[in-house]
Amino acid sequence: MNRFVVLALVALAMAGSGAAAALAVEVKETPTLAEIGFAGLPPVVERVPAEPLIVDLPSKGRRTGVHGGTLNTLIGRSRDVRLINVWGYARLVGYTADLELVPDILRDVTVEDGRVFTLHLRKGHRWSDGHPFTAEDFRYYFEDVVSNAELTPAGLPPFLMAGGKPPVFEVLDETTVRYAWQDPNPLFLPELAKASPPFIYRPAHYLKAFHARYGDAEAIARAAEAVKARGWASLHNKLDDMYNAQNPELPSLQPWVRLSADSDRRFVLLRNPYYHRVDSAGQQLPYIDRVVMTVADGKLIAAKTQAGEADLQARNLSFSDITVLKRGEAQHGYRTLLWPISKGAEISILPNLTVKDPVWRTLFRDRRFRHALSLGVDREMINRVLYFGLAKAGNDTVLSMSPLYRDEYRTKWAEYDPDRANALLDDIGLVERRGDGIRLLPDGRPLEIIVETAGESQAESDAMELVAETWREIGVKLFVKPSQRDTIRDRAISGDLVMSVWPGFENGIPTSEMPPIDFAPTSVDFLCWPAWGDYHQTGGTSGEAPDWPPAQRLMELYRAWLASASPQERERIWAEILQIHADETIHIGLVSEVRQPVVVKGVENVPEVGIYGWDPGAQFGLHRMDEFWMAGAGG
Incomplete structure (x- = not known):
């Protein structure tokens, strides 16, 4: 049996193993949804996939959390809001803390001869706006985005080529797609697990309105003029922003989503009510309702962190800040963890x-x-x-x-x-x-x-x-x-x-x-x-x-x-x-293995010792930030 299939089965077993386990867990409503602005949503059993990814936290040495609360963190520039899509680390396949590559958004993956990859989606999975996430979203990316010369002039990226040739892409059914190369392509799955992944799927139901093949030409022209885009392709690329979090209208599969563009100094990211992960007690993840990212001068972030202005902070902190940070622990109620940095050398x-x-x-x-x-x-x-x-x-x-x-x-x-x-x-x-x-x-x-x-x-x-x-x-x-x-x-x-x-x-x-x-x-x-x-x-x-x-x-x-x-x-x-x-x-x-200071204030399930890096790791992503919870929540 292919090694990745074995890992997929292990991951599913750890997560609850398929439909039988999904039926064994009674999924519970999130009590805080209405107070953060989500009213009139379908019941939770219609919002999570029929086979959600079920996480047994106690088996991982973590405590089952409670919903609610706001996590504050500081960023050094406005564009760092994109880190929410790094730390959230919802990926088709992702690394565990043991550096094993396992299914996440996907239900499973089968690999034949290292060259044929069949991706199985979770039935009933939905985008953050409630629209079904299906094989059409993969087809749209492959045929209408990355294979379209106007949108992608450079052609297929290297991870979609093997032996200099593209794959044969097929939609097998609503929840199954296949990529088949003539030669092995070991680059394919690791690429999907990156901190900044290629996102080989797109919310087709949203983006088609801005695509020349599907949308109304006059409406597209008006929309392009409104944002000073040179044409439909420029407009589409501007709105197709899966990584940078600059388009609040773009649906997402990440645990937190940006729903408004009312500020470029303070970003409020809200929980995704259609997220695909559930704990073994039936609570939909993430636990934390809001992540607030506030822009500050990078040179002042250590001082602001010492003053208690961040609940979780590693960005813009360095080894030289440890002494200062340690001095503020007792007064401001935080801990300074020291995680080894995963670079080959500092x-x-x-x-x-x-x-x-x-x-x-x-x-x-x-x-x-x-x-x-x-x-x-x-x-x-x-x-x-x-x-x-x-x-x-x-x-x-x-x-x-x-x-x-x-x-x-x-x-x-x-x-x-x-x-x-x-x-x-x-x-x-x-x-x-x-x-x-x-x-x-x-x-x-x-x-x-x-x-x-x-x-x-x-x-x-x-x-x-x-x-x-x-x-x-x-x-x-x-x-x-x-x-x-x-x-x-x-x-x-x-x-x-x-x-x-x-x-x-x-x-x-x-x-x-x-x-x-x-x-x-x-x-x-x-x-x-x-x-x-x-x-x-x-x-x-x-x-x-x-x-x-x-x-x-x-x-x-x-x-x-x-x-x-x-x-x-x-x-x-x-x-x-x-x-x-x-x-x-x-x-x-x-x-x-120089230590990265990680300041934690009232946030539970943050590991005492973790790995801090970009790839693999996605900084907090490897440690599943959607499983963190606020100590004062739920009271």
């Missing part, structure tokens, strides 16, 4: 292997040089000075929470050994030094490295000062150059960027079922090899083809993963990829 130094300067290019591609720089960093000192010893010193790689982790990946070439570093630099031939001990490059220039930083993190700047101290012992001079993200990326594309400091791999907790996209030169945004990433992204129309054997092998392995048909094959591919990174020290990671 800080990573990135030599640009595609820099256009031939001397630096040759030097950076010599593994002895990268090893010497890594051995010349006292990571334990950085951990003590900047993180009170609470982080993990080591390479930029997968974390111990990942099933792919091996100690060697974190420790290889990561000890502090200046004698060995000096010997490696001498072996390369960098033996000439100027009067102050700084080595000379082969062309006579001093070995002075400019490390560019986006200037957004004081910890990065402080870490670079500490690195500069120990690199000087091996004859290397480091200069930190503050810049801006866009400027750094432009300089990387042009080949002028020599070295940068940046957060490490976004996903430090992968499983073999997650694509190794960050670990191969697949994107121009990866600052250690931007020209190779550009070449991949543009299909060879710009950038440079990889001409360095380790990078060539990483791309071969990445393509092999995309064509893989079994978990065993994907595990083997991941192991080789991670071993190459450990052997080559492509990123010079400093510390990982």
Whole structure:
């Protein structure tokens, strides 16, 4: 039996297992609906699916909650309202806290040969406006949105292509659709579980009115003129806003929905009365009635949180805020939890292997040089000075929470050994030094490295000062150059960027079922090899083809993963990829598992220890924010 089908059956068993379990739970009305503005709704048995996802909270170590209450949180800019669709984390399939991929919005998924995916919807599932959620919403996305050249000029996105070919899409019945590729497509399901997923369904009943194929042309023209859209496609794309939460009229499947656009400084998100998840006591989730997101100056969010203005806050807080936050706990009645951040490293130094300067290019591609720089960093000192010893010193790689982790990946070439570093630099031939001990490059220039930083993190700047101290012992001079993200990326594309400091791999907790996209030169945004990433992204129309054997092998392995048909094959591919990174020290990671402060005030079911990250994780989403509840509610 396919591994995903097994996981689907396990998830359904944990959730209550199908129709029999659904009948065994008496679904209860939510008592607070009328007071938050939902009057005249159908009874709850008509609002939830015939087979809702039933969550047994006690089996997860959580308490059954009560309905009601308002959760306040702070955001640094108006567009961060989209985080409600991240934290809510209602996905067709989603990750559990154990990083297993299981059905969520879907009732189940069957997979044949890694290339044929049959998606089974929940009968009776409805959008937040009460309209049925059916196979038509999938058909509309595939045929009328992503396959329409006016709406999607770039064509089908990569996750809908396998072996360079699109799938055959079929509607089997009202609650069943199928995607069949000729080749395996292991990218498909993980893409659906992202913090910012592709949403391969759309509320067709709403959007058809704005589509040239279905809507009234005159009405569409008037609507386009009203919002200064250039035509029907521009209007449709503006209203088709599943992620950003900018269109309050767009129906949703998320636990909280935005129903008005009366403010751009304070956003009130209300519970979705048609949400598909129910606890084992028959209460429809989410427990919390309202989430209020208030815009504040990002520099003031830590102080406002300390003053008790947030009930749940991690956004715009950092490790450096922990001391201040701890001081306010007793007075304002909150707790400061410390969750490990799931990046491969909190800080990573990135030599640009595609820099256009031939001397630096040759030097950076010599593994002895990268090893010497890594051995010349006292990571334990950085951990003590900047993180009170609470982080993990080591390479930029997968974390111990990942099933792919091996100690060697974190420790290889990561000890502090200046004698060995000096010997490696001498072996390369960098033996000439100027009067102050700084080595000379082969062309006579001093070995002075400019490390560019986006200037957004004081910890990065402080870490670079500490690195500069120990690199000087091996004859290397480091200069930190503050810049801006866009400027750094432009300089990387042009080949002028020599070295940068940046957060490490976004996903430090992968499983073999997650694509190794960050670990191969697949994107121009990866600052250690931007020209190779550009070449991949543009299909060879710009950038440079990889001409360095380790990078060539990483791309071969990445393509092999995309064509893989079994978990065993994907595990083997991941192991080789991670071993190459450990052997080559492509990123010079400093510390990982730095703690993210998560302030909790009167919110129940928030885990004491959680994983904080974007993909996988969706920040609070992995921990199912719809299961959180307010301690003062229901009284």
